[in-house]
Amino acid sequence: MTSATAPGKKGRGGSLGWLALPALAFFVAFAVVPLVGVLLLSFTTWDGLGEIELSGLDSWTAVLSNPGLMHSLWVTFLVMVLSWAFQTPLSILLGVFLAGRQRYRAVLAVVYFIPLLLSSAAIAITYKALLDPNFGLGAGLKIPLLVQDWLGEPSLAVGVVVFVVSWQFIPFHSLLYQGGVRQIPRSIYEAAELDGAGRVRMFWSITMPQLKYTIITSSTLMVVGSLTFFDLIYVMTAGGPGDATRVLALDMYKRGFQANLMGPASVIAVILVLVGLFLALLLRRIGGGNNSDSQLEGA
Amino acid sequence: MGLPLGAALAACGTSGPTRPGAEASSSSGAGAAGATYWYLSVQPQEGVRTRTMERFNKANPTGTIKGTTFANDAFKTKIKTAIGAGQAPTLIWGWGGGGLRSYVQAGQVEDLTSWFDENAAVKDRLFDSSFGAATIDGKIYAIPCETMQPIVLYYDKRAFEKINAKPPESWGDIMALVPKFNAAGIAPFSLGGQSRWTNMMWLEFLFDRIGGPEVFQAVFDEKKDAWNNPIAIDALTKMQELIKADGFIKGFSSITADSNADQALLYTGKAAMMLHGGWCYGSMKADGGDFVSGGHLGYMNFPPVEGGKGDPTNTVGNPGQYMSISSKATPEAKEIAKKFFATELMSDTAVKEWVGTGAVPVVKGSDKEFAASEDADFLNFVYGIAVNAKAFAQSWDQALSPTAAEVLLDNIAKLFQLSITPQEFATNMNAVIGK
Numbered sequence: 084m085t086s087a088t089a090p091g092k093k094g095r096g097g098s099l100g101w102l103a104l105p106a107l108a109f110f111v112a113f114a115v116v117p118l119v120g121v122l123l124l125s126f127t128t129w130d131g132l133g134e135i136e137l138s139g140l141d142s143w144t145a146v147l148s149n150p151g152l153m154h155s156l157w158v159t160f161l162v163m164v165l166s167w168a169f170q171t172p173l174s175i176l177l178g179v180f181l182a183g184r185q186r187y188r189a190v191l192a193v194v195y196f197i198p199l200l201l202s203s204a205a206i207a208i209t210y211k212a213l214l215d216p217n218f219g220l221g222a223g224l225k226i227p228l229l230v231q232d233w234l235g236e237p238s239l240a241v242g243v244v245v246f247v248v249s250w251q252f253i254p255f256h257s258l259l260y261q262g263g264v265r266q267i268p269r270s271i272y273e274a275a276e277l278d279g280a281g282r283v284r285m286f287w288s289i290t291m292p293q294l295k296y297t298i299i300t301s302s303t304l305m306v307v308g309s310l311t312f313f314d315l316i317y318v319m320t321a322g323g324p325g326d327a328t329r330v331l332a333l334d335m336y337k338r339g340f341q342a343n344l345m346g347p348a349s350v351i352a353v354i355l356v357l358v359g360l361f362l363a364l365l366l367r368r369i370g371g372g373n374n375s376d377s378q379l380e381g382a
Numbered sequence: 383m384g385l386p387l388g389a390a391l392a393a394c395g396t397s398g399p400t401r402p403g404a405e406a407s408s409s410s411g412a413g414a415a416g417a418t419y420w421y422l423s424v425q426p427q428e429g430v431r432t433r434t435m436e437r438f439n440k441a442n443p444t445g446t447i448k449g450t451t452f453a454n455d456a457f458k459t460k461i462k463t464a465i466g467a468g469q470a471p472t473l474i475w476g477w478g479g480g481g482l483r484s485y486v487q488a489g490q491v492e493d494l495t496s497w498f499d500e501n502a503a504v505k506d507r508l509f510d511s512s513f514g515a516a517t518i519d520g521k522i523y524a525i526p527c528e529t530m531q532p533i534v535l536y537y538d539k540r541a542f543e544k545i546n547a548k549p550p551e552s553w554g555d556i557m558a559l560v561p562k563f564n565a566a567g568i569a570p571f572s573l574g575g576q577s578r579w580t581n582m583m584w585l586e587f588l589f590d591r592i593g594g595p596e597v598f599q600a601v602f603d604e605k606k607d608a609w610n611n612p613i614a615i616d617a618l619t620k621m622q623e624l625i626k627a628d629g630f631i632k633g634f635s636s637i638t639a640d641s642n643a644d645q646a647l648l649y650t651g652k653a654a655m656m657l658h659g660g661w662c663y664g665s666m667k668a669d670g671g672d673f674v675s676g677g678h679l680g681y682m683n684f685p686p687v688e689g690g691k692g693d694p695t696n697t698v699g700n701p702g703q704y705m706s707i708s709s710k711a712t713p714e715a716k717e718i719a720k721k722f723f724a725t726e727l728m729s730d731t732a733v734k735e736w737v738g739t740g741a742v743p744v745v746k747g748s749d750k751e752f753a754a755s756e757d758a759d760f761l762n763f764v765y766g767i768a769v770n771a772k773a774f775a776q777s778w779d780q781a782l783s784p785t786a787a788e789v790l791l792d793n794i795a796k797l798f799q800l801s802i803t804p805q806e807f808a809t810n811m812n813a814v815i816g817k
Contacts, residue, residue, distance in 0.1 A: 323635055342787075
């Protein structure tokens with residue numbers, strides 16, 4: 084946002100400021116305006132059909148006093164942390180592998196990349212079918228271990244959601260890490276090799292520290308992105324069983340579009356924005372200052 | 383900036399899907415005079431709706447209807463959003479009751495009372511009991527159409543032969559059958575629990591059989607603490623007893639009804655019984671191989687509960703589907719819609735086609751058409767239920783306002799997960815009475 088507002092002033096930073104105008108216009112039209120709209124709606128009562136009535140803090144008290152909010156926050160947090168913890172190590176390992184020069188690497192890279200090309204809804208429908216306790220993979224192949232009530236047991240359902248989300252997004256983060264690893268100058272590795280460092284030692288002492296900013300970028304995308312997981316969970320479990328997988332975004336949808344409570348739904352939207360901003364800022368802090376700093380030699 | 387973009391999109395929208403009636407409507411110049419109609423995309427019903435519309439368009443080339451189809455759950459959200467945004471189709475298809483009431487309160491649908499007075503012949507052909515859910519505060523806002531769909535207890539005769547038992551005649555029989563079926567490796571009941579309204583059908587019958595329609599009527603009439611009625615608590619407790627006894631198929635809470643997976647469990651022999659809407663007959667006939675044609679499917683009304691006050695002829699479900707006219711539509715489109723109501727919507731040909739799907743149209747005397755149908759037994763059974771029912775209650779989630787319905791479905795899902803007790807259910811539900 085800061086970078087978007089600066090070029091709004093005419094010409095001070097040179098004659099290229101106007102180049103940002105289209106982007107700025109889109110940002111205002113599709114991010115700022117809806118955001119303000121949602122904030123205003125959160126102080127109203129509206130069923131989506133009739134008149135919008137101002138109702139002060141009614142929607143806020145209704146949402147904040149509802150135990151459902153804490154539950155949804157907790158589920159969102161759980162999915163966020165678990166999917167981060169699951170995706171990050173695997174993405175780093177895959178990314179490092181893909182950055183190497185092994186045989187068949189290119190072929191494997193294409194295979195790993197496939198999940199990212201599929202739509203979330205298609206992935207959800209496929210997994211739902213595979214995990215069906217009566218007609219799914221386990222029942223079909225007669226493997227007792229796979230015949231679980233995957234999406235019907237609350238704790239299993241959360242696990243499955245985390246797994247499928249990770250399955251979908253690991254390719255993307257692997258790609259980030261692959262790029263990150265490729266940026267690391269070979270000279271550092273060569274020097275380490277001369278000093279007698281093994282592969283594992285080089286991974287921990289060179290690759291990981293050099294990937295610091297990639298990790299922060301990827302983690303920010305994962306964490307903030309996990310706040311908005313909706314389609315996959317909606318199709319796969321619809322927030323169920325009960326409310327075991329009802330994340331904040333799903334809670335917002337259900338209140339807004341199924342229960343016709345646009346006011347409280349807007350409150351949740353505002354909470355989502357605030358949580359997202361807070362997390363993004365927090366991760367920047369942890370990253371230690373400016374992301375544009377470089378750890379590379381000579382930069 | 384948004385304006386030209388929006389205009390461009392609108393242009394795409396009108397020029398794209400008009401192909402079927404394009405040459406017919408070109409005489410009117412703009413081609414925008416037609417009415418629009420959104421409907422559900424599940425076969426075989428979709429086919430009937432499409433053909434009915436096409437017949438109308440053929441007979442009325444100057445004022446045609448343009449249809450768009452949607453999946454059930456997507457439709458429910460889409461139509462509400464579109465109406466709220468003033469983008470509703472001319473013909474608003476729905477289930478009447480609480481959803482219709484919210485449209486009426488927002489002034490989004492036409493009052494059809496006077497139109498029905500002028501066209502008494504149209505009204506007299508349809509079942510009186512179907513008009514209840516179309517009537518809000520004494521005025522009629524929708525025309526009942528398509529079919530009556532009471533909830534029916536389906537069963538697999540082969541499963542009963544296997545354990546050498548008879549279909550249940552009481553709640554006690556049901557509870558006694560559960561361990562027998564489980565011992566034989568067959569789930570007693572199939573259930574698409576993720577859809578939530580499927581669970582609700584059980585409660586609708588238990589409430590009715592134990593206490594009669596008055597128990598839910600008190601909720602509908604917004605009586606304070608209506609869910610605290612001891613009969614309600616008793617029904618909820620019985621429900622959880624059946625769940626705890628493994629009365630339902632393993633993993634029921636992750637099965638959806640939209641995919642018809644619950645019906646598949648019945649016709650593949652994995653489950654012995656299923657409480658479901660009358661519309662399942664047609665889809666099980668289409669998908670279930672020789673399950674229906676081979677005479678393996680049995681059906682009955684929900685059995686009485688010992689000591690219950692409810693009349694065992696009572697039923698619940700959809701007393702019909704409903705079509706309203708958007709108050710925001712152009713006068714020309716409204717005229718086309720009314721003409722559609724008066725002519726093709728439930729014409730004799732349409733009635734025949736609906737009977738052909740294995741369902742009972744909302745038209746009086748439609749049982750005359752049954753004899754020629756290979757589904758005559760089932761059709762007569764449903765017609766009998768619909769005509770003889772002392773009370774034909776509307777599904778709860780359709781009768782209540784969308785806000786209350788969402789809380790209801792949410793709590794029903796938790797009740798079936800055994801994560802709340804009957805008393806907690808009642809307390810949660812009492813909190814939203816009148817909302």
